[in-house]
Amino acid sequence: MSVIEFLHSRRAIRNYDKREVEREKIEQLLSAAILAPNDRLREPWSFFVIQGEAKQRYEQVALDYLEERFPTKPKLIESSIEVVKSTPAIIMVTSDIASNEADTRDNEYAVCCAIHSMWLAAEELELGFVWRTRGVGLVHDQRSYEFIGSPEGKKMVGTIFLGYPDPKELGENKTKKRTSFEEKTIWL
Numbered sequence: 604m605s606v607i608e609f610l611h612s613r614r615a616i617r618n619y620d621k622r623e624v625e626r627e628k629i630e631q632l633l634s635a636a637i638l639a640p641n642d643r644l645r646e647p648w649s650f651f652v653i654q655g656e657a658k659q660r661y662e663q664v665a666l667d668y669l670e671e672r673f674p675t676k677p678k679l680i681e682s683s684i685e686v687v688k689s690t691p692a693i694i695m696v697t698s699d700i701a702s703n704e705a706d707t708r709d710n711e712y713a714v715c716c717a718i719h720s721m722w723l724a725a726e727e728l729e730l731g732f733v734w735r736t737r738g739v740g741l742v743h744d745q746r747s748y749e750f751i752g753s754p755e756g757k758k759m760v761g762t763i764f765l766g767y768p769d770p771k772e773l774g775e776n777k778t779k780k781r782t783s784f785e786e787k788t789i790w791l
């Protein structure tokens with residue numbers, strides 16, 4: 604498939620089968636990520652791979668977050684935790700905070716490119732992938748920093764949920780809902 608074809612077929616996959624993701628495949632995703640464009644080659648990304656025992660700790664952190672955020676919604680908590688439990692691998696991605704705001708912002712843009720590269724690579728490797736920030740993605744919650752050891756000068760940008768797709772996901776209609784570029788473009 605060409606890159607343009609992959610861009611058309613790529614989509615968020617949120618349900619996985621139980622199969623573990625091989626380390627080699629995760630390494631292929633990370634190898635793709637670090638090729639992303641980045642200003643002055645600051646290579647501002649760091650990746651935190653979460654599987655096995657670390658994933659059990661992640662589940663507990665997510666549960667603490669959900670219980671605090673949604674104290675009156677036990678069903679939501681249960682279904683959200685089930686999402687974490689049924690995800691074979693999680694990767695948290697941070698961006699380096701630079702000495703000035705513009706560089707910090709450029710670093711974040713580069714990390715976004717890196718995550719998108721991983722997403723396309725996942726498509727080629729037939730892995731299901733979704734970039735999460737909200738809810739159990741924990742990107743906007745301080746607990747995510749504590750979970751990765753509170754490293755200095757890093758901003759959380761994305762939490763990737765990863766696994767082999769549940770076959771039911773693959774049967775779904777792949778048509779993308781997007782506004783046409785004509786409606787989003789001004790030719791000056």
Ligand SMILES: Cc1cc2nc3c(=O)[nH]c(=O)nc-3n(C[C@H](O)[C@H](O)[C@H](O)COP(=O)(O)O)c2cc1C
Pocket residue numbers: 613614615616617733734735736737738740779
């Ligand atoms: C920055 C960012 C944050 C996202 N956060 C979430 C999230 O918290 N939960 C989720 O289910 N999907 C999340 N997504 C995935 C989007 O919902 C998904 O990309 C969108 O619905 C378009 O579908 P597609 O990726 O299949 O084209 C996020 C995507 C991006 C780029």
